[in-house]
Amino acid sequence: MFLKSVKLLHEKIENHRVYPFSIPSIKEMDTLHFYEPVTFFVGENGSGKSTLLEGIAYQCGFNSASGGRNSLYTVESSIPALGEYIRLSWLPKINQGFFLRAESFYHFATYLDQLAEEDPTFGYEGYGGKSLHEQSHGEAFLSLFLNRFGSRSIYLLDEPEAALSPGRQLAFLRVIHDLSKKEEAQFIIATHSPILLGYPGAQIYNFDASPIQEIAYEETEHYQITSGFLNRRERFLEELFRIEDDED
Numbered sequence: 631m632f633l634k635s636v637k638l639l640h641e642k643i644e645n646h647r648v649y650p651f652s653i654p655s656i657k658e659m660d661t662l663h664f665y666e667p668v669t670f671f672v673g674e675n676g677s678g679k680s681t682l683l684e685g686i687a688y689q690c691g692f693n694s695a696s697g698g699r700n701s702l703y704t705v706e707s708s709i710p711a712l713g714e715y716i717r718l719s720w721l722p723k724i725n726q727g728f729f730l731r732a733e734s735f736y737h738f739a740t741y742l743d744q745l746a747e748e749d750p751t752f753g754y755e756g757y758g759g760k761s762l763h764e765q766s767h768g769e770a771f772l773s774l775f776l777n778r779f780g781s782r783s784i785y786l787l788d789e790p791e792a793a794l795s796p797g798r799q800l801a802f803l804r805v806i807h808d809l810s811k812k813e814e815a816q817f818i819i820a821t822h823s824p825i826l827l828g829y830p831g832a833q834i835y836n837f838d839a840s841p842i843q844e845i846a847y848e849e850t851e852h853y854q855i856t857s858g859f860l861n862r863r864e865r866f867l868e869e870l871f872r873i874e875d876d877e878d
């Protein structure tokens with residue numbers, strides 16, 4: 631556990647009606663406390679999870695597109711919307727870690743290829759020993775998790791499940807378990823995956839609430855919809871289609 635909290639600096643905000651302060655979860659946010667090695671951000675599409683995660687990554691000094699402190703490449707604007715409006719509290723302060731967004735993973739892989747071209751000794755060390763472009767999306771993700779993740783680090787991950795089959799999501803849970811049980815790694819993960827969310831003892835912040843609130847796993851929509859679907863698929867679908875048909 632390294633990052634203890636993130637605080638929104640309301641006094642710096644000039645206009646609460648513009649993005650990102652207009653997002654309901656952010657508008658009412660004050661301080662989020664982290665007291666478990668694994669924290670999840672959940673909520674509907676567009677509820678503000680990535681916006682906050684990018685702001686945290688910026689304050690950690692990580693490349694806001696994807697990467698760690700030394701990943702000096704840009705994909706788009708380098709200062710995320712919330713970057714200058716939040717304050718992080720650490721105990722102890724660490725500098726190591728990684729920010730990963732599924733959608734910019736491709737650019738990160740290309741950046742590594744450039745490094746390898748410029749420096750023949752690079753050897754993709756920490757990245758599975760070969761170009762991430764030569765591995766499938768899921769393989770590349772998992773090899774990053776298995777090889778690059780080390781100790782005393784904070785990992786900020788935006789929808790890591792996007793590339794992972796259910797089996798590999800379980801493998802990823804094992805990676806999280808191995809790293810966080812030694813209390814040497816902290817994870818903050820924005821996710822829609824009911825598998826990842828099931829990690830035992832994790833803190834789950836719900837971005838559909840305003841202000842953002844903690845929620846139990848079983849109370850998340852992700853759990854309820856998925857378990858309802860899997861347990862009673864036919865009735866569930868009948869109900870779903872009946873509602874749509876009634877609306878037509």
Ligand SMILES: Nc1ncnc2c1ncn2[C@@H]1O[C@H](COP(=O)(O)OP(=O)(O)OP(=O)(O)O)[C@@H](O)[C@H]1O
Nearest residue numbers: 649653673674675676677678679680681682820837
């Ligand atoms: N650069 C921007 N300018 C204006 N609005 C934006 C910008 N980026 C995101 N938004 C809006 O802010 C809201 C929150 O977006 P954000 O990406 O943080 O959501 P999210 O919870 O991560 O969603 P998802 O689960 O779909 O990834 C959305 O309504 C989005 O359209």
